Amino acid sequence: MTDPLILIILVPFAATIVAPAVARRLGAHTGWVLALAPAIVFAYVSRLLPIEPGTAHTVAVPWVGSLGIEFAFLADGLSVTFLLLISGIGALVMIYASSYLGRDPRLGRFYVFLLAFMGAMLGLVLADNLITLFVFWELTSVCSYLLIGFDHEKAEARAAALKALLVTGLGGLLLLAGFLLMGIAGEQLGLSAIAAGKISGLAAVDLREHAYYHAIFILVLLGCITKSAQVPFHFWLPAAMAGPTPVSAYLHSATMVKAGIYLLARLSPHLGGTPEWGWTVGLIGLVTMLTGSLATLGQRDMKRVLAYSTLAVLGTLVMLLGVGTEMAVKTAVVYLVAHAMYKAALFMVAGNVDHETGTRELHRLGGLRKLMPWTALAGILAALSKAGAPPMFGFIGKEMLYTTKLTVENVGAWAVVASVVANVALVASALMVSVWPFLGKRGDTPKKPHEAPLAMVLGAVLLSLMGLGRGLMPQPFETNLGSAAASAILGRPVEMHLALWHGVDPTALAVLGLSLLTLTLGGGLYFLIRRRVAPVGPLLRRLFSVGPTQLYDLTLQGIYSGADRVTRFIQSGRLRFYVMVTMLVTVIVAGPPLVRAFMGGPAAANGGWRIHEIIVAALALTAALAATALRSRLATLALVGVVGTCMGLLFVFFSAPDLALTQVMIEVLSVVILVMVLHRLPLVIKRSGRLSRGRDAVVAAAVGITMTLFVLTVARVDRDPTVSDFYLEQSVPAAHGRNVVNVILVDFRAMDTLGEITVLGAAGLGVLALLRLRRKERS
Amino acid sequence: MRDSLILRTTTRVIMPLLLLFSFFELLRGHNEPGGGFVGGLLAAGGLCLYMLAHGVDDARRVLRVDPRVLIGVGLLLALAAGLVPVFQGAPFLTGVWAENKVPGIGKVSTVLLFDVGVYLVVAGTTLLMVLSLAARDEEEDDPC
Numbered sequence: 001m002t003d004p005l006i007l008i009i010l011v012p013f014a015a016t017i018v019a020p021a022v023a024r025r026l027g028a029h030t031g032w033v034l035a036l037a038p039a040i041v042f043a044y045v046s047r048l049l050p051i052e053p054g055t056a057h058t059v060a061v062p063w064v065g066s067l068g069i070e071f072a073f074l075a076d077g078l079s080v081t082f083l084l085l086i087s088g089i090g091a092l093v094m095i096y097a098s099s100y101l102g103r104d105p106r107l108g109r110f111y112v113f114l115l116a117f118m119g120a121m122l123g124l125v126l127a128d129n130l131i132t133l134f135v136f137w138e139l140t141s142v143c144s145y146l147l148i149g150f151d152h153e154k155a156e157a158r159a160a161a162l163k164a165l166l167v168t169g170l171g172g173l174l175l176l177a178g179f180l181l182m183g184i185a186g187e188q189l190g191l192s193a194i195a196a197g198k199i200s201g202l203a204a205v206d207l208r209e210h211a212y213y214h215a216i217f218i219l220v221l222l223g224c225i226t227k228s229a230q231v232p233f234h235f236w237l238p239a240a241m242a243g244p245t246p247v248s249a250y251l252h253s254a255t256m257v258k259a260g261i262y263l264l265a266r267l268s269p270h271l272g273g274t275p276e277w278g279w280t281v282g283l284i285g286l287v288t289m290l291t292g293s294l295a296t297l298g299q300r301d302m303k304r305v306l307a308y309s310t311l312a313v314l315g316t317l318v319m320l321l322g323v324g325t326e327m328a329v330k331t332a333v334v335y336l337v338a339h340a341m342y343k344a345a346l347f348m349v350a351g352n353v354d355h356e357t358g359t360r361e362l363h364r365l366g367g368l369r370k371l372m373p374w375t376a377l378a379g380i381l382a383a384l385s386k387a388g389a390p391p392m393f394g395f396i397g398k399e400m401l402y403t404t405k406l407t408v409e410n411v412g413a414w415a416v417v418a419s420v421v422a423n424v425a426l427v428a429s430a431l432m433v434s435v436w437p438f439l440g441k442r443g444d445t446p447k448k449p450h451e452a453p454l455a456m457v458l459g460a461v462l463l464s465l466m467g468l469g470r471g472l473m474p475q476p477f478e479t480n481l482g483s484a485a486a487s488a489i490l491g492r493p494v495e496m497h498l499a500l501w502h503g504v505d506p507t508a509l510a511v512l513g514l515s516l517l518t519l520t521l522g523g524g525l526y527f528l529i530r531r532r533v534a535p536v537g538p539l540l541r542r543l544f545s546v547g548p549t550q551l552y553d554l555t556l557q558g559i560y561s562g563a564d565r566v567t568r569f570i571q572s573g574r575l576r577f578y579v580m581v582t583m584l585v586t587v588i589v590a591g592p593p594l595v596r597a598f599m600g601g602p603a604a605a606n607g608g609w610r611i612h613e614i615i616v617a618a619l620a621l622t623a624a625l626a627a628t629a630l631r632s633r634l635a636t637l638a639l640v641g642v643v644g645t646c647m648g649l650l651f652v653f654f655s656a657p658d659l660a661l662t663q664v665m666i667e668v669l670s671v672v673i674l675v676m677v678l679h680r681l682p683l684v685i686k687r688s689g690r691l692s693r694g695r696d697a698v699v700a701a702a703v704g705i706t707m708t709l710f711v712l713t714v715a716r717v718d719r720d721p722t723v724s725d726f727y728l729e730q731s732v733p734a735a736h737g738r739n740v741v742n743v744i745l746v747d748f749r750a751m752d753t754l755g756e757i758t759v760l761g762a763a764g765l766g767v768l769a770l771l772r773l774r775r776k777e778r779s
Numbered sequence: 780m781r782d783s784l785i786l787r788t789t790t791r792v793i794m795p796l797l798l799l800f801s802f803f804e805l806l807r808g809h810n811e812p813g814g815g816f817v818g819g820l821l822a823a824g825g826l827c828l829y830m831l832a833h834g835v836d837d838a839r840r841v842l843r844v845d846p847r848v849l850i851g852v853g854l855l856l857a858l859a860a861g862l863v864p865v866f867q868g869a870p871f872l873t874g875v876w877a878e879n880k881v882p883g884i885g886k887v888s889t890v891l892l893f894d895v896g897v898y899l900v901v902a903g904t905t906l907l908m909v910l911s912l913a914a915r916d917e918e919e920d921d922p923c
Contacts (some may be wrong), residue, residue, distance in 0.1 A: 659818045757854065767912075
């Protein structure tokens with residue numbers, strides 16, 4: 001447990017405990033203190049650098065050994081890259097958030113969610129066991145749900161949160177199925193249960209040869225593309241912008257949506273490299289890239305512009321992983337890191353603009369450069385990186401993207417065209433979120449803008465400057481981390497060489513030409529949009545307004561109305577109907593096999609009747625018959641009590657004192673409770689019609705016969721005596737008790753009892769809730 | 780029913796006896812008929828009797844704590860009894876027994892603690908149902 005790798009996952013979770021108290025004391029300055037948690041993680045992980053390509057540090061803690069599940073963790077180039085992004089951007093977002101939310105009384109809760117999410121994300125990228133990974137994976141979905149729906153009083157936020165949860169949750173379930181198949185396949189290929197659950201253990205076998213490969217591939221892929229918002233599951237991401245801006249900056253651009261990318265990258269040495277992988281993953285990525293980049297042009301809300309451009313980048317990353325060559329993987333690593341930095345910065349910029357001016361609508365903004373100089377600086381630098389302009393880190397990423405497309409054989413010219421189209425759109429959208437609000441004429445804004453406080457500027461400026469720094473000096477990144485990350489994705493050690501200027505050779509010049517063409521076309525496109533020369537916006541909005549969102553809405557509506565109809569049918573609200581259905585189902589399901597068993601078997605051993613047994617049985621029978629005939633509710637109730645007490649007596653006769661005691665107590669208390677209920681009903685029973693009485697009699701007789709057959713059949717079964725002998729023998733030596741019944745309840749099978757008392761308590765609370773509901777309805 | 784002087788007087792004596800008897804059942808349950816479940820029912824039965832004679836308010840006053848607290852504490856005790864062996868490296872819910880006998884109770888163990896938890900949950904749930912139903916009868920605003 002003392003391995004620091006495990007401790008760094010626990011740091012954010014530990015911080016959730018103090019977060020509410022800190023938020024109550026410090027208010028808008030909370031972030032500075034709580035940012036310590038990710039800062040500690042960041043500092044620790046930074047000390048692991050440089051990562052040697054092809055190496056990994058692993059640690060495992062036993063969990064459920066019999067199922068091959070353990071808390072196993074692994075740190076290699078890929079994990080560490082993500083760890084640094086999660087903790088580094090996390091620290092800046094933490095600082096940003098308290099200033100952004102200001103005096104919100106729910107600040108403590110917000111930080112609890114955010115820190116829990118961070119812990120889950122750290123666990124996710126470190127996990128080496130498939131089940132461990134799945135647990136953290138689902139935890140990120142849950143935290144994302146809570147964070148998107150943070151403004152839970154807004155219907156829009158609730159719907160967006162549910163959308164994200166349902167889509168990613170569906171993917172999570174498919175992913176679990178894929179993981180389980182992967183574990184089974186791993187074992188069949190000769191791994192031990194523990195090794196088959198381990199991601200690092202999968203290297204020993206070739207899953208691609210296994211019969212389950214296609215099923216595994218499809219299930220895992222669906223899990224990844226729902227999480228990373230790929231077409232056709234992309235629609236939840238723009239909707240998720242309903243969450244507070246720090247959440248968008250952190251979860252929905254830099255980290256969580258990259259979890260699917262992470263998993264694809266993590267599993268590509270084990271599942272990738274096949275034609276199925278290449279075509280499916282590559283095409284999904286390509287379509288998402290085009291959809292996102294074109295849809296971003298139709299948006300005029302800064303956050304939505306950024307959301308759709310995030311889709312485009314996620315698509316690009318998926319496409320690169322689908323191509324899967326060495327060049328493509330290296331490109332993916334650079335693109336991923338560059339995107340995380342500039343997109344988080346741009347979201348913070350959008351948040352600042354929104355916070356200070358009161359609007360994110362582009363056509364109301366303009367000329368903020370002088371009023372918000374630092375925000376403007378960060379925005380423009382980050383947008384340059386996003387546009388892929390030299391000398392930013394994003395430029396290197398885009399150059400590599402074009403090189404990949406030009407050099408890989410099986411990617412045709414159409415992929416180059418698609419990439420250029422997508423990047424032209426990205427350039428235009430980068431200009432939309434930087435030039436539009438900050439340059440030009442002053443806009444008409446709801447609030448009088450001024451610069452945002454330090455906490456809100458710091459993150460954006462730092463991240464955008466890092467984009468510039470990494471672009472000018474890419475060497476530290478490639479030696480410390482980049483090579484190791486690419487090696488982890490490829491499954492073999494490789495070296496990465498990054499540069500702004502590649503010298504004079506045909507490919508490099510062609511790439512440079514494409515880059516310049518992209519920038520020029522992008523600039524031109526922005527000009528067209530800004531001057532409204534062409535109705536690009538409305539056209540694109542109409543084009544992308546139809547799609548899977550409608551399908552989702554229809555499905556959800558269908559489920560709601562279907563559930564409504566089923567509930568109205570089953571839950572008629574009449575107790576008699578419920579009882580009848582329950583009884584009839586019992587008779588129909590259990591009756592026929594019981595009749596068959598009873599007819600075929602030998603006669604039950606009969607020990608003969610004793611006089612007191614006959615008396616008690618006759619008494620019970622008389623009381624039961626009389627209960628059906630009487631009209632007074634109270635008398636009926638008393639008679640039912642008599643039946644129960646007689647049953648208790650029979651238990652005494654057959655030496656089951658524990659049962660008898662409990663039976664009598666239950667009878668007494670039931671009568672008390674029923675009397676209290678009866679108090680509210682008319683004292684004399686109003687008889688139902690002859691027909692329904694006849695029906696009730698038939699149902700009752702059927703139930704009675706079924707139960708009798710059941711008891712008689714059970715009495716005849718030759719039970720294996722070893723079970724009861726075990727309890728009888730072990731009761732005193734192993735559990736120090738002579739009352740075997742009680743020893744079974746509280747010791748041998750205590751887990752069952754714990755479950756039962758939990759249900760019992762919940763049932764009690766349920767009764768209370770129902771009673772209160774009725775009272776509220778009356779008043 | 781509440782006006783019966785005889786019932787009111789006798790329940791004052793019978794209720795403590797029933798409670799005592801329920802403890803007795805709880806403690807002896809490990810070796811003789813009894814146990815936490817029956818004990819809890821008996822305790823609830825005793826208080827029900829008191830409630831029938833004196834009314835819901837008096838019964839609550841005698842109980843002192845909200846029945847919901849009994850449920851919560853009971854569940855926590857049962858859970859704690861299960862966690863004690865975990866800290867000693869044994870599986871969840873393994874019985875851990877003290878070395879020495881406690882006078883009047885006998886050998887103390889996590890199993891007994893677990894049974895106390897069962898006792899409290901059963902008593903709490905039953906009382907919760909009965910008291911809130913009765914409060915509804917008396918048309919009070921808030922049963923708890």
